[in-house]
Amino acid sequence: MIVRLALRNALRNRRRSLFTLLSLLIGVGLLVISQSFVDGIERTLVANEIDSEHSHVRIVPQGYLEEEDYYPIDRPLPNAAQIATFVMERFPGAFALSRMGFRAEVGDGQKTLRVRGMTANITEYAKMFRVGDLADIGNGQRCFVGSGIAGAFGWTKGDTLEIQTKTIHGTLNSAKSIQIVELLRSSHPLVDDFTVLLPNDVGQTLLDSPEGRATEVLVRLPNPDDAEQVAALVQNTFPGVVAQTWRQKTQYLIDINNLRRGAFQIIVMIILLISAAGVANTTLMSAFERTTEIGTMLALGMRRGTVVWLLVTETLMIALVGSAVGAGLGSVVSGWFTTVGIEFPEIPVEAGAAIPMPPLLYFAWRPEITIFAVGLGVTVAFIAALWPALRSSRVDPITALRGEA
Amino acid sequence: MTQTTTVAALQSAHRIYNPGDNPVVAMANVNLEIRRGDFLALAGPSGSGKSTILNCLGCLDTPTQGRVLILDKDTSLLSKQQLSDIRSQHIGFIFQSFNLIPVLSAAENIEFALQIRGDIGPAETKERTAAMLKRLRLNNLGHRRPSQLSGGQQQRVAIGRALIKNPALVLADEPTANLDRATSEEIIQIMRDMNEEMGVTFVFATHDHDLMQKARRLVMVQDGRIQSDTTQTGTSL
Ligand SMILES: Nc1ncnc2c1ncn2[C@@H]1O[C@H](COP(=O)(O)OP(=O)(O)O)[C@@H](O)[C@H]1O
Numbered sequence: 071m072i073v074r075l076a077l078r079n080a081l082r083n084r085r086r087s088l089f090t091l092l093s094l095l096i097g098v099g100l101l102v103i104s105q106s107f108v109d110g111i112e113r114t115l116v117a118n119e120i121d122s123e124h125s126h127v128r129i130v131p132q133g134y135l136e137e138e139d140y141y142p143i144d145r146p147l148p149n150a151a152q153i154a155t156f157v158m159e160r161f162p163g164a165f166a167l168s169r170m171g172f173r174a175e176v177g178d179g180q181k182t183l184r185v186r187g188m189t190a191n192i193t194e195y196a197k198m199f200r201v202g203d204l205a206d207i208g209n210g211q212r213c214f215v216g217s218g219i220a221g222a223f224g225w226t227k228g229d230t231l232e233i234q235t236k237t238i239h240g241t242l243n244s245a246k247s248i249q250i251v252e253l254l255r256s257s258h259p260l261v262d263d264f265t266v267l268l269p270n271d272v273g274q275t276l277l278d279s280p281e282g283r284a285t286e287v288l289v290r291l292p293n294p295d296d297a298e299q300v301a302a303l304v305q306n307t308f309p310g311v312v313a314q315t316w317r318q319k320t321q322y323l324i325d326i327n328n329l330r331r332g333a334f335q336i337i338v339m340i341i342l343l344i345s346a347a348g349v350a351n352t353t354l355m356s357a358f359e360r361t362t363e364i365g366t367m368l369a370l371g372m373r374r375g376t377v378v379w380l381l382v383t384e385t386l387m388i389a390l391v392g393s394a395v396g397a398g399l400g401s402v403v404s405g406w407f408t409t410v411g412i413e414f415p416e417i418p419v420e421a422g423a424a425i426p427m428p429p430l431l432y433f434a435w436r437p438e439i440t441i442f443a444v445g446l447g448v449t450v451a452f453i454a455a456l457w458p459a460l461r462s463s464r465v466d467p468i469t470a471l472r473g474e475a
Numbered sequence: 476m477t478q479t480t481t482v483a484a485l486q487s488a489h490r491i492y493n494p495g496d497n498p499v500v501a502m503a504n505v506n507l508e509i510r511r512g513d514f515l516a517l518a519g520p521s522g523s524g525k526s527t528i529l530n531c532l533g534c535l536d537t538p539t540q541g542r543v544l545i546l547d548k549d550t551s552l553l554s555k556q557q558l559s560d561i562r563s564q565h566i567g568f569i570f571q572s573f574n575l576i577p578v579l580s581a582a583e584n585i586e587f588a589l590q591i592r593g594d595i596g597p598a599e600t601k602e603r604t605a606a607m608l609k610r611l612r613l614n615n616l617g618h619r620r621p622s623q624l625s626g627g628q629q630q631r632v633a634i635g636r637a638l639i640k641n642p643a644l645v646l647a648d649e650p651t652a653n654l655d656r657a658t659s660e661e662i663i664q665i666m667r668d669m670n671e672e673m674g675v676t677f678v679f680a681t682h683d684h685d686l687m688q689k690a691r692r693l694v695m696v697q698d699g700r701i702q703s704d705t706t707q708t709g710t711s712l
């Protein structure tokens with residue numbers, strides 16, 4: 071009975087109901103879209119960091135992270151090979167890779183550019199990272215160059231470059247006519263704009279470094295949630311090393327993204343507050359116009375609580391439809407961009423400080439977002455309707471009934 | 476027989492508005508027993524206190540002094556919710572302005588009284604409503620909204636709403652004040668029929684001399700006091 075009565079009352083003043091409905095629709099719809107968008111950014115950024123640079127656990131010598139800008143090679147990672155084997159044995163499905171980063175300069179004979187050199191087993195590198203097509207390992211004096219560096223020199227694959235660095239003994243060494251096998255493309259600025267990857271045979275010669283020497287071991291795990299466990303175990307087992315998990319590494323990305331999330335949430339909150347004010351006003355107005363009717367129902371013996379419930383139900387019906395449609399539309403939009411992605415304007419790369427942002431951004435819509443948004447919309451409407459309903463139900467039936475001639 | 480024939484009573488009831496600075500005595504020392512089967516008119520000029528007496532009998536108002544008994548039960552210590560339940564259980568109301576719920580059809584308005592009580596199942600509700608509509612000669616108008624009904628038809632629906640729950644007492648405050656003479660007579664006639672055929676107890680307020688004559692018991696009110704309480708024999712319609 072209450073439901074039928076509430077439904078008819080909700081349809082009574084259609085324009086007012088429509089306003090309430092639309093404001094909640096917009097608020098809830100935007101909530102779903104912005105939440106999916108921001109989650110998408112976070113997921114994309116974290117995935118990009120893991121897939122192009124950091125993997126799940128990165129193991130380096132103690133003190134290395136503090137000097138990382140210089141890529142020191144004089145203090146290598148102790149027991150790099152043992153660490154890699156240890157992790158792969160203890161965690162089935164885990165994959166570990168050793169590599170050595172170093173400071174270098176590349177040039178074309180006219181100008182030079184400071185870069186991060188990197189030596190590694192290319193087959194293993196291709197297995198661990200998604201930084202372009204590394205299928206062709208090549209042979210001879212060869213390298214893989216970040217697409218940003220290549221762009222700065224106008225290089226394409228097949229071109230040659232010069233590289234200069236210090237060996238592990240601190241003496242200068244250089245190599246000319248190193249051929250570019252492939253460009254590195256990852257949308258991670260450190261990779262694209264600063265990295266020259268050398269196969270181990272080329273790198274070891276250049277650095278005068280023995281086989282097996284490495285500055286870092288990277289671990290990719292079948293279950294990323296094992297990262298903390300791996301890190302702790304490695305640090306306890308091998309003294310003098312530090313293991314950094316992907317969560318620690320990407321915390322700054324998440325922090326920055328949380329600022330963005332906060333900004334969106336404030337906007338959505340403002341819209342929902344406007345909706346709430348509209349809901350409160352609608353409830354109050356519709357009850358005020360029906361003072362006599364409410365007085366009649368009270369006189370006939372309807373309990374005050376039932377009257378409150380009736381008024382709240384009227385608003386909740388409108389709110390439920392508005393929230394559901396808004397969340398539905400928001401979910402369709404978000405779901406679409408979760409599947410096909412959206413072209414994102416490239417953020418200009420301020421050297422070193424830029425957030426790696428891929429050009430195609432995928433939203434991260436989840437059903438929970440929709441459910442939460444509908445719940446929030448209905449809750450906001452409920453709270454906004456409650457006070458006016460309580461107030462309007464407090465009429466004295468005698469006064470209300472006398473109120474009309 | 477231990478069962479009383481008194482369905483409601485006012486005992487030494489006073490109702491004073493604005494006590495203190497500028498008091499208005501709307502009801503002064505009223506003693507009134509409503510007996511089962513009464514067809515009682517509260518008569519008196521405007522402002523004499525008729526509505527105040529009805530409101531107190533209907534548990535919408537409480538006397539500032541004195542007691543209200545409904546079916547022998549003293550209501551003075553009851554909570555608002557308990558008073559509300561007494562209204563929904565035992566008292567039928569007919570208002571001057573009909574006061575039907577505009578979004579409900581005639582039939583639904585009648586059902587509404589039972590739904591407020593909540594103790595009658597849907598099947599019986601439908602059955603009783605259909606019978607009531609028929610009795611009120613509204614059986615073809617059950618689906619209409621109040622706005623699609625004439626004043627007299629609306630008041631007939633209101634009578635149905637008041638009677639559907641078989642109340643101990645039906646209170647009608649100037650039920651014909653918004654109706655023309657012919658319709659007024661028709662409404663009073665229906666009430667009288669219901670009283671005679673079903674034994675429904677009616678108390679109605681009026682300041683219309685013609686209508687007063689239709690009552691079997693006539694209580695004259697003046698300045699909040701009962702002036703006379705007479706049983707009219709030979710009243711006919
Ligand atoms: N809420 C109120 N506040 C003050 N005075 C009131 C109020 N209600 C009724 N009265 C006064 O009480 C008296 C009786 O009113 P009422 O019972 O409505 O008379 P009737 O129904 O016979 O016209 C009148 O003088 C009226 O002005």
Ligand SMILES: [Mg+2]
Pocket residue numbers: 522525526527648
């Ligand atoms: Mg009156």
